[in-house]
Amino acid sequence: MTALRHTLGDGAYRYDAPLKPIVTRSDFAWEFLRRNPGYGQVARESRGAGRSTQSVEEALRPWGLQFLADPTLPAGAVDVFWRPDVAPGLVVRLEQAQAEWASRLRLGANLALQRRASNGLHLLLPSGLQIHVPNGDLSTPLAAILPISGVFSVHLRSAHRLQRALAGDHRPLDDLTGQQRKRLIQTLRALDLAADQRNYREIAAALFGQDAAERGDWRTCSVRDTVIRLVRSGRALVAGGYRRILAGA
Structure with a gap:
């Protein structure tokens, strides 16, 4: 089990939760999407009284979702239906x-x-x-x-x-390499730590160990560059880049 700190909705609602192993493209895409404050706002508004099914579908279209999925729930705890045009491989x-x-x-x-x-x-x-x-x-x-x-x-x-x-094959649609999954998990963790106001050195220590964060001149340390790239990549994936994960399915 992988424990991650989740920033949900607009960032005001957080919790620590054990996750099932995140292995599929759909899992990772959902984890990045549900951290998007804009989607959190749409989800709250879509649950409001008086919203027609069609209006909810239209509100979800830009996010690539066919049906509303609760952003407070991690992958494995919510059924996520992607639109056919967003996830042709799924x-x-x-x-x-x-x-x-x-x-x-x-x-x-x-x-x-x-x-x-x-x-x-x-x-x-x-x-x-x-x-x-x-x-x-x-x-x-x-x-x-x-x-x-x-x-x-x-x-x-x-x-x-x-x-x-x-033919009876119920295995998850797992076409990511071990290295790709590891990188995406690191990106999620770096993103959540940054949202928790941790600085880059603290994020490096959490991801790679205290020794890696204290090795040599921090300003020119390769680990620092790696952490910065992870945080930037995570923010880009949250902002819509999660679609690229789905497109490669």
Whole structure:
């Protein structure tokens, strides 16, 4: 388990919480998004009385979310549905097709959650893969739609993931290397420590040990440069860069 200090919403609401191991692109993207004060404000407003489903969907569109997700909850404690255009490698689009080259979707134990939106039915599988059925009808023969675009290979990969899921593979969609995960975890920790008013030397000590923070001239120390890059990278990911994590899925 990894313990991180979370800055939630506008930064006024914090808590220390143990997290399940963060391994997927969706997990990391959510962790950075939920630290965005702007999204925290949208989430609070979207929970207000009188908000229509359509108005909430429109408010969430710029953030890449299909449905409202509570920013006070860490990855693994909230169901996050990304919009198909934001996460083409995580979302498979299925549409009604002729029976000779399509089939009914039989999910069985694969189905974790389903929700309806104005653009159709959205399914979330245990692996983290999403299925989007625009007409919302699972009783008809369906075929995967692979747009011929600049991300065709990404759409193809999502279709392969669906094939594996239907064959009983429930493993998380983990295509990040160990080094990439380590770097993203360090970025999250550096970001939270900076939000907690820690200076760069204190952040370095927390991430790399006291010896690393006290080695040589701090002003020219390579660890100092690393910490600065981590904090800057974290802020950029919170400000919208989390979409790049999803785009690479």
